[in-house]
Each structure stands twice: as structure tokens, then as C-alpha cells.
Amino acid sequence: MTTDATTDKATNATLIYREDFTEALSIVRVRPDSGRVPDFVPGQFVRLGLPRERPAGSTGRIRYTRRAYSIGSSPLVRDYLEFFVVLIDEGQLTPRLWDISVGDRLWMDEIAKGEFRIDLAPPDKDLVMVSSGTGIAPFVSMLRTFRSEPCWRRFILINGARFARDLGYRAELEQLVSEIPTFTYIPLASREPDDSGWTGLRGRVQRALDSTTYEQLVGAPLTPEDCHIFLCGNPAMIDEVEVLLQARGFQTDQRNQPGNIHFERYW
Numbered sequence: 001m002t003t004d005a006t007t008d009k010a011t012n013a014t015l016i017y018r019e020d021f022t023e024a025l026s027i028v029r030v031r032p033d034s035g036r037v038p039d040f041v042p043g044q045f046v047r048l049g050l051p052r053e054r055p056a057g058s059t060g061r062i063r064y065t066r067r068a069y070s071i072g073s074s075p076l077v078r079d080y081l082e083f084f085v086v087l088i089d090e091g092q093l094t095p096r097l098w099d100i101s102v103g104d105r106l107w108m109d110e111i112a113k114g115e116f117r118i119d120l121a122p123p124d125k126d127l128v129m130v131s132s133g134t135g136i137a138p139f140v141s142m143l144r145t146f147r148s149e150p151c152w153r154r155f156i157l158i159n160g161a162r163f164a165r166d167l168g169y170r171a172e173l174e175q176l177v178s179e180i181p182t183f184t185y186i187p188l189a190s191r192e193p194d195d196s197g198w199t200g201l202r203g204r205v206q207r208a209l210d211s212t213t214y215e216q217l218v219g220a221p222l223t224p225e226d227c228h229i230f231l232c233g234n235p236a237m238i239d240e241v242e243v244l245l246q247a248r249g250f251q252t253d254q255r256n257q258p259g260n261i262h263f264e265r266y267w
Contacts, residue, residue, distance in 0.1 A: 010051035011105035024087040040112030042141035072137035074144040121228035135233025231263035
């Protein structure tokens with residue numbers, strides 16, 4: 001992306017790292033000009049954006065195309081924020097984001113927002129984190145932040161993607177399984193070819209929530225008495241899993257009625 005006077009005036013951050021591990025999935029790190037990221041708790045989000053193109057010589061108000069992204073880095077890291085980003089071909093922002101390179105400029109919120117926090121659950125419960133695609137990012141932030149002082153009995157991270165290559169943070173999470181005794185990682189690939197080398201589960205995240213399958217993988221039951229469920233990603237996945245869990249006695253957390261299902265919708 002080329003940088004002109006308007007772009008430089010309208011931006012407040014720099015892309016400092018980019019890892020493209022498929023043609024449509026990237027992990028990026030963004031550093032604010034202030035050199036210090038906004039205060040946040042794992043699970044919160046900020047918006048990234050780019051100024052909209054304007055006619056040459058225009059002096060009117062600068063307008064932006066913005067989108068909210070959950071933060072994947074830990075608040076213990078103070079000089080950048082990390083995001084797991086998927087290219088949406090018909091989107092207004094991500095096709096433009098895909099054109100920027102390390103060193104290029106963009107806009108980032110100076111305040112983090114969101115109520116999707118790990119402290120919504122008591123520390124003596126099993127936390128079952130269910131995500132699709134890039135919805136894994138807030139759970140990675142939580143795990144990175146509290147790995148040394150866990151605020152859970154068990155932390156079970158379920159992440160579904162179409163293909164095994166789309167499973168973000170997979171290598172890091174597989175390593176953490178050997179380092180954190182209370183952590184279980186359950187990846188699923190719904191469209192992975194049968195003749196590939198993938199040895200994990202095939203299907204959608206609902207398969208891992210089957211009572212028998214879950215207990216075999218985790219070594220403990222999936223019950224409302226023992227577990228709090230956090231859902232993040234595709235709204236259709238959230239709706240389907242919410243119905244499935246409510247049929248088993250789980251209750252959605254609401255402002256006037258506390259429950260043990262918590263969610264963050266994407267798009």
C-alpha cells in the first residue's frame with residue numbers, strides 16, 4: 001500500500017509483523033504510534049481501519065472503513081497488539097488490509113472494548129472455549145495471560161476450521177498441552193480430505209461436544225454444574241451450539257439472569 005499525506009495524517013499505528021499461513025488467513029501485529037498499547041483484558045477487542053479514498057485535493061473530513069477484531073496477544077505484552085485475520089473477498093476492509101505490508105500504516109482504536117472476559121466464570125469451574133476460525137483469538141489471549149496462574153480448574157479449547165491448514169495457533173497450542181497440565185486442545189477440520197495426514201477429529205465443533213466424545217477427550221463430563229462455556233466465531237455456530245447446550249441444562253448468561261453460556265459474535 002502506498003502512503004500519501006492523507007493516509008499518514010489519518011493513521012496512528014504501523015503494521016510490524018505479518019504471517020500469511022494461507023492465502024486467506026494471517027496473523028498480524030500492530031504497534032501504536034504512542035509505543036504503548038491500550039489497557040485491555042483478554043477477550044476484549046479493538047477496531048482496525050484504513051482511511052477511505054478521497055478525490056485528489058479534497059480537504060473534507062477523513063472517513064474510515066473500520067472493523068472490530070478480538071485481541072490475540074496478552075496484555076502482558078505492551079508494545080503491540082496481535083490479531084488473527086481472515087480475508088473476506090466481498091468485505092470492505094480486509095481486501096485492503098491484504099494489500100498492506102510490514103511498515104505500512106493503518107488506524108487502530110486507542111481504547112479496547114468488550115465484556116467477553118474470563119472472569120465471567122468462577123475459578124473453580126471447567127472453562128470450555130468453543131471457537132470457529134479466527135474466533136480462537138480471544139481464547140489464545142486468555143491462555144497466554146493466565147498460563148502461569150490459571151484461573152480455572154480445566155481449560156478446554158475447541159477450535160473448528162474447514163481444513164487442518166486453517167487451524168490458527170495450532171503449533172503453539174500443541175506445545176502448551178505439554179506445558180500446562182490443566183489445558184486440553186481439541187482441533188477439528190470439517191472438510192479435510194479422508195486421505196490426508198490429518199489424525200484429529202473431522203466435523204464441526206458440535207462433534208467435540210458430544211457427551212461421550214467430550215468425556216473421552218477431556219477425562220471429565222460436560223455438565224452445567226461443572227462447566228462454563230465460552231463461544232466465539234461464526235454466529236450460526238454460536239446459535240446451534242447454544243441450542244444444543246440449553247437442551248442439556250446450560251443457561252445463557254444475561255444481564256438480569258446469570259448463566260454459564262457466554263458468547264462473542266463475529267460479523
